[in-house]
Amino acid sequence: MSSSIALLGPCGLVARSSNSAVPRALQIDRGGQRLRMPPAIAAARLDISETSAIGTNFPEALSSFVSPSEGLELTELTAISPLDGRYANKVKFLRTIFSEYALIRYRVIVEVQWLLKLSQIPELKEVPPFTDNARSFLLGVLADFNVNDGAAVKNFERVTNHDVKAIEYFLKGRIKDHPELSKVLEFIHFGCTSEDINNLAYALMLLNGREHLLKKMDEVISAIRSLAHKHANVPMLSRTHGQPASPSTIGKEMANFCYRMELQRNQVASVSIKGKMAGAVGNYNAHCFTYPEIKWEAVAESFVTSLGVDFNPYTTQIEPHDCIAELFDAVRRFGNILEDFDRDMWAYISLGYFKQKVVPGEVGSSTMPHKVNPIDFENSEGNLGLAKSWLSHLGSKLQVSRMQRDLTDSTVLRQIGQVLALCVLSYDSTLRGINKLEVDEAATRRDLDATWEVLAEPIQMMMRRYGIEKPYEKLKEFTRGAAVTKESMREFIETLDLPEAAKERLRLLTPHTYCGKAAELASNV
Incomplete structure (x- = not known):
């Protein structure tokens, strides 16, 4: 059958x-x-x-x-996100900063450090100063924390359905057999709301992550600065509105981006990352009721700043995330400029100003064997678009929380790693593209040789200087829409009533030499 x-x-x-x-x-x-x-x-x-x-x-x-009920074991091949699949090798170093395991580890750091802080408050008799042995034990919990410990926390969470409470139970389990620390078990998480722990955990995550982001930004800026210096004296035809314009140099055009990116990079570095430790609604209610003699705001400020985080004295249950919005807006602006750079490099490659080094074995097209495509700049541009949209959403969403708090920030904060990984992926793509570039000076010369009309600007300025009437209009009539050559431009110069010295300067001028201070500006960036 x-x-x-x-x-x-x-x-x-x-x-x-x-x-x-x-x-x-x-x-x-x-x-x-x-x-x-x-x-x-x-x-x-x-x-x-x-x-x-x-x-x-x-x-x-x-x-x-494929049966949805069966699913697939998570590997780089089966991952839903390409950041954990196709691009995993390029961004996997960020897992120690932005993964679920990393978030748990940061939370554990905050909880342990808070317990240590409580032991340093003289008025808090129930948590006397720890001995060196107790302190070493607690710090050892932090130093030895590993993925298996993270999995143990997740096991507690399966029961509690609460990620921060799971941290508390995990730590109680770790120290319950220590003779000294077992007496202060209930002071783990004392006076805290979950967001006291979370906001500081994310602050530590961002401080750590920002270091890596700045390192990548510096690499991009350095690579573009090298292009600026190396090609400072290579003249090229500018294009405004896509049409021939006054010449510049390749180096100067690179310097423009270098300068702009460095400004935004410094903005990223200067954002103050803030944190709070003020309880359920930001007023130290439980703290003050239980131990009214303690100056809790001073304790909180001392604790927050000890972690390398700036203190925010005015909060609700959550730190309002204004600093994250500020940080992400600066990162987004850097990305905007880098996208502008990617598009310009794509255009310069298309014009032939840059050639791309051929990578052995690499295929540019499945059907056109000759193709060497600017894929690195295109990949960077594409991922920057995703990153910028996410950065924009996070920046606007995280500043908004209903009354003293809602949970919408929690799920959004979990995407920080995805967003910044896209940024790193984009930066690396641009760097790969830059490393493949070679300037084709023959192509830039051909363009300049074919556009003598760009000298209409300096000629009319000399005419203005020496009082010739309607210089702009005369040059417009001579050049606009017309085929202007070296010879026709020289003939026009000879008709002008100018001093001989001025005429001689114009005779010697070419599109190659009419670059102003471009070379100097490129060299000084």
Whole structure:
């Protein structure tokens, strides 16, 4: 008895009899219309599921291919996010900063340091100063914290359904057998709301992550600065509105980006990352009621700043995230400038100003063997677009929380790693693109040789200096829409009533030498 095999084709589903090694012309069911597929095409189709009838609907055939109930083990091949899949090797170093494990580790750091801080408050008799042994034990918990400990915290969370409470239970479990620390178990998380721990954990995450981000930004800026210095004296035709304009140098155009990026890089570095430790609604209610003699605001400020975080004295349950919005806006502006750079490099490559070094074995097109595409700048541009949209959303969302707090910030904060990983991925793509570049001076010379009309600007300025009437209008009539050559430009110069010295300067001027201070500006960046 024959059976049918359903196949997924570009037009819908096809089916053939399993009795035939090479299928005959197949029927395709597309929107209720039966079509026929030639045998040669049908033979190339891949069997993916058995079905008893021709024309089985698409969802059923697909569900028999991969069962959602089974799922797939997480690997770089099966990851939903390309950051953990295709691009994993490029950004995996960020896992120690932005992963779920890293967030848990930062929370543990905050909880342990808070317990140590409580032991230093003289008025808090129930938590006497710790001995060196107790302090070493607690610091050892931090130093030895590993992925297995993170998994243990997640096991507690499966019961509590609360990620920060799980940290408290984990730490109680770790110190309950220590003779000194076992007496202060209930002072773990004392006076804290979850957001006291979370906001400082994310602050530590951002401080650490910013260091790596700044390092990558510096690499990009340094690479562009090298282009500026190396090609400071290479003249090129500028283009405004895509049309020929007064010449510059390749180095000067690189210097523009270098200077702009450095300004934004410094803005990223200067943002003050703030934190709070003020309890359920930011007023130290529980602290003051339990120990009214303690100056809790001073304690909180001392603790927060001891972590390297700036203190925010006015908060609700949450630190309001204004500093994160400020940071991400600066990162987004840096990304805007880098996207501008990527697009310009793409255009200069298209014009032939830059050649790209050929990478052995690399394929530019599946059908056009000659292609050497600017893929690194394109990849950077694409990922920057994603990063900027996320940075914009996080920046606007995180500043908004209903009354004393809602939970919308929590799920958004978990995406910080994704966003900054996209930034790093983009920066690295741009760096790879830069490292493949070679200036083609022959191409820049050809462009300049073909555009003598750009000298209309200096000629009319000399005419203004020496009182010739309507200089702009005369040059406009001579050059606009006309084919201007070296010879015709020289002939025009000879008609002008100018001092001989001025004429001689104009005779010697060429599109190659009319670059102003471009070379100097490029060299000084």
